Amino acid sequence: MSMLEVKDLHTSFFTPSGEVKAVNGLSFNLEKGKVLGIVGESGSGKSVTAYSILQILTHPGRIVSGSIKLHGQELVGLSDEEMRRIRGNKISIIFQDPMTSLNPTFTIGNQLMEAILLHTDRTREQAQQRAIEMLNLVGISEPEKRLEQYAFELSGGMRQRVMIAMALACEPDILIADEPTTALDVTIQAQILELMLRLQKELGMAIIMITHDMGVIAQICDEVIVMYAGGVCERGTTDEIFYHPMHEYTRGLMRSIPHMNDDEKNRLIPITGTPIDLLNMPKGCPFAPRCDAAMKICLQEKPKEYWVGRDHLSACWMNVKENRCYAERPEADEEVNGRE
Amino acid sequence: MSDKRTAPLVQVRHLKQYFPVSTGLFKKTMLKAVDDVSFEIEKGETLGLVGESGCGKTTVGRTMLHLYKPTEGEIWFDGTKIEGTQALHSYRRRAQMVFQDPYSSLNPRMTVADIVAEPIDVHHLCPNKKAREDRIRELMSLVGLNTEHATRYAHEFSGGQRQRIGIARALASQPEFIVCDEPVSALDVSIQAQVINMLEDLQQQLGLTYLFIAHDISVVKHISNRIAVMYLGHMMELASSNELTHHPLHPYTISLMSAVPLPDPRESRKQQRIVLEGDVPSPLKMPSGCPFRTRCSRATEECARRCPEMKEAAPGHFVACHHI
Numbered sequence: 001m002s003m004l005e006v007k008d009l010h011t012s013f014f015t016p017s018g019e020v021k022a023v024n025g026l027s028f029n030l031e032k033g034k035v036l037g038i039v040g041e042s043g044s045g046k047s048v049t050a051y052s053i054l055q056i057l058t059h060p061g062r063i064v065s066g067s068i069k070l071h072g073q074e075l076v077g078l079s080d081e082e083m084r085r086i087r088g089n090k091i092s093i094i095f096q097d098p099m100t101s102l103n104p105t106f107t108i109g110n111q112l113m114e115a116i117l118l119h120t121d122r123t124r125e126q127a128q129q130r131a132i133e134m135l136n137l138v139g140i141s142e143p144e145k146r147l148e149q150y151a152f153e154l155s156g157g158m159r160q161r162v163m164i165a166m167a168l169a170c171e172p173d174i175l176i177a178d179e180p181t182t183a184l185d186v187t188i189q190a191q192i193l194e195l196m197l198r199l200q201k202e203l204g205m206a207i208i209m210i211t212h213d214m215g216v217i218a219q220i221c222d223e224v225i226v227m228y229a230g231g232v233c234e235r236g237t238t239d240e241i242f243y244h245p246m247h248e249y250t251r252g253l254m255r256s257i258p259h260m261n262d263d264e265k266n267r268l269i270p271i272t273g274t275p276i277d278l279l280n281m282p283k284g285c286p287f288a289p290r291c292d293a294a295m296k297i298c299l300q301e302k303p304k305e306y307w308v309g310r311d312h313l314s315a316c317w318m319n320v321k322e323n324r325c326y327a328e329r330p331e332a333d334e335e336v337n338g339r340e
Numbered sequence: 341m342s343d344k345r346t347a348p349l350v351q352v353r354h355l356k357q358y359f360p361v362s363t364g365l366f367k368k369t370m371l372k373a374v375d376d377v378s379f380e381i382e383k384g385e386t387l388g389l390v391g392e393s394g395c396g397k398t399t400v401g402r403t404m405l406h407l408y409k410p411t412e413g414e415i416w417f418d419g420t421k422i423e424g425t426q427a428l429h430s431y432r433r434r435a436q437m438v439f440q441d442p443y444s445s446l447n448p449r450m451t452v453a454d455i456v457a458e459p460i461d462v463h464h465l466c467p468n469k470k471a472r473e474d475r476i477r478e479l480m481s482l483v484g485l486n487t488e489h490a491t492r493y494a495h496e497f498s499g500g501q502r503q504r505i506g507i508a509r510a511l512a513s514q515p516e517f518i519v520c521d522e523p524v525s526a527l528d529v530s531i532q533a534q535v536i537n538m539l540e541d542l543q544q545q546l547g548l549t550y551l552f553i554a555h556d557i558s559v560v561k562h563i564s565n566r567i568a569v570m571y572l573g574h575m576m577e578l579a580s581s582n583e584l585t586h587h588p589l590h591p592y593t594i595s596l597m598s599a600v601p602l603p604d605p606r607e608s609r610k611q612q613r614i615v616l617e618g619d620v621p622s623p624l625k626m627p628s629g630c631p632f633r634t635r636c637s638r639a640t641e642e643c644a645r646r647c648p649e650m651k652e653a654a655p656g657h658f659v660a661c662h663h664i
Contacts, residue, residue: 041528155619185392185555187616190599194615212529215558215601218608238605256533257603258562263582265562267540270533274498290530 001072002029003173003206004053009066011045011052020278022048022061024230027305030174035200035207037221037238039214043275045230046210050176053208054093055083070173089119092167096179098159102151109147112166119170134165138195157188161195168199175200176208181216193220214257218242223311226250229276229286232305236312246314246324248291285317293318347419348380349549350404350435350517355413357396357403361624371623373399375573376413378650381517386543386550388564388581390557390596392620396573397553401519404551405435417517433463436510440522442502446494452505453490456480459513479508483538500531504538511542517549525554536563557600561585566656569593572623572631575650579657589659592632630662638663 011023023045030036038046051057053068055075068075070090075083095101103111112131116122122130128147135143138161151159160180167175177196181189197220200207209221217224218238225235226247233247245251252271273290276282282289288298295317303315306325319325357374374396381387389397403410406428415422422431436459439445446455453476459465466472477487483504494502503523510518520539524532540563542548554560560567561581568578569590577590588594595614602608616635621627629647633639640662648660 041530157619185620186557186599186601187392187595188619189601190613190615193601194613213601214529214603215608218603218605219601242603242605253529254603256530258536258558259604260558260561260585260600260602261607262562263586268533268537268562270537271530272534274500274531275528 003032003071004030005067005069006049006053007067007069009049009052009068010064011048011057011061012064013061015060015279018279021230021281022278023052024281026066026225026227026230026232028225028232028235030206030208032173032206033200033204034222035197035209035220037209037211037217037224038227039211039217039224040227041212041275043229043278044227046227047178048230049227050093050178050208050210053176054087054091056087056093085119088115088167088172089170090172091174091176092170092172093176093178094160094163094167094180096182098156098163098183099151101163102159104151106150107147108149108151108154108162112147112162112169115166116169130169131165134169135162137168137199138162138165139191140165156184157191160184160188160192164192164195164199168203168205171203172205174206174208176210178210179212180209182211182213189216196220214253226253229278229281231286231302232313232315233287234308234312234314234316235305236309236314240309240312244309244312246308246312246319247287247316248293248318249287252290285315295321347383349383349385349418350381350551351414351416352380352400352404353378353414353416355400355403355415356411357399357408358411363624369624372573372626373623374403377570377573377575378413379568379575379578381549381551383516383549384543384547385566386552386564388560388567389551389553389570390555390560390567391570392555394572394620394623395570397570398521399573400570401437401521401551401553405437405519406431407437433459433513434515435517435519436513436515437519437521438503438506438510438523441526442499442506443526445506446502448494451491451493452480452485452497455494455505456490456508456512459509463513465513475512479512482511482542483508498531499527500534503527503535507535507538507542511546514546515548517551519551519553521553522555523552524559525556532559539563557585557597569596572620572626574631574647575660576632577657577659578650579654579659583654583657587657589653589657589664590632590661591636591638591663630660 007027009023009026013020013022040046052063063076109131113127116127116130132143135146140146140161181192221238224238224241226233228249233249255269256271271290276286284299284301285303288294298317303317305313305315307329308314308319308324310330355374355377358370358372360368361371363369391397402408404415417431420427456476456479466475480487485504524535552563564581567581567584569576571592577593588597595616598614618635621634627634628644630643633643642662648662650658650660653659653664
């Protein structure tokens, strides 16, 4: 049994101008100790997926249907009280902007100890001890002094370390990282990613890494979900997605990013058009209006997810047309779609 | 670009830009945002400017256009020193800027036509209304905008389209030189490539010269002929883009290049990352000597004593480090 099982999740925002289907039929499993990347552009539903798992959606958003199971326990439909026991304890989250996600009026120590006191039966002294331990773990110097400081006294990289310390204080099974390094510089990003990977190995937790940066995905993820307009384009192991992309959107993304080793500076091939309006979703595949290979059926019917490799699922009519799909998970990769 | 070296279009000589910051009730400290930076850009060239937040790259771009009055130093454009109202007025027509944030850099109360036409009106470039309107239409189609949308307001457009409006505005006064300050950082990956390609096409068509400021090194490498690296207001290294990305010499550039996330899992696994310790020091408390020495693995006493000067380590490859 997987640690986290998400099945056919639908989350919508009921706005005055209509229903916005932010997540539209998402399924995935997360195994213990794995790093899962969710990649997509703004509005693709990657953050809403995270908020749905933790049920911290803001009004007018709510989970319409689907199931989210943690260790077999259904989370959809739990009361606020029950969810509070899971948040920060079993599943933690760190946000993109470390400045606005720390409270400016409380000390770092105060905020760190809050989670520990809430979820464990440690005393104040023990909680403080634990807070110092955590700050040490994330590589913050002079932790005793830091406990007395406020968020504004720390640099961006430092604040993100505090956020990580806070998220990990109760040893969660799953850490959700929502664009944790987007606001940081590359050298600081390298520090934070390295830290996250080290802690993941030491504590044996699973990470859901939400990002728009294919470079970050390539660096730390075992598996990837590529999202577009609230749906899954394809999902599989990182190597599969990067070296055998089976969806036109993923292929388009790869072609449109400049590569460091490209000395010829070959012209980029952009994805044409603009991202889709979530209020006016087309009937068929959401990517069809921008897809160069779109066929008649793409505009009429939404493609289902099919196996296209041993560790690879894709929702694209092209795979059906070219006979690259399997009804069940194929046995070995060698025989599948001509891989080396 | 031709191989023949022509006279540079833009020259920056010993540019300094200090801002007074109050650090106490009666105390003012000088924040040295840019400290003694010199470089040249040739006609038709793109010079990339990279560095982390707070390194002064945006300030360099703005000071070059005299949006800030330089504390010290000179800016030369097409053989003329930019000094006095006359020179500045003509320079302002010939040098333009594209801003990072396509949301806050367009006036929400103006129609697209008025935004694009503002430089035309300021510099009296069109003799009559008809010519003005034709020019607006020409500019809009040049950047791939639907000319029928001229009467719309900025909020009706997506981020990528807004950046196109900003570029059309910059092109309106027929400039020769454009400072692009993080023009694609706020855009989605799939839209970034559209705007990058457009900037490249416009450069070809109109013979433009760019200063391209960005923190995304792969994007800068793609678009630039040469790249300059800044750290805490100082220039650390300057070389052709291929040379700089493959053979960086300065310890800071080396770690910067090693930290760039590569969108390729196998390459990424092979990558030898040199992770820098600690944070960038505050520009109000600059270290003595070399600004990078507090995080540098090769720092010696010499580095604390004296700030290294830029020297040519290989033809066309300049670096400011005592150890090279």
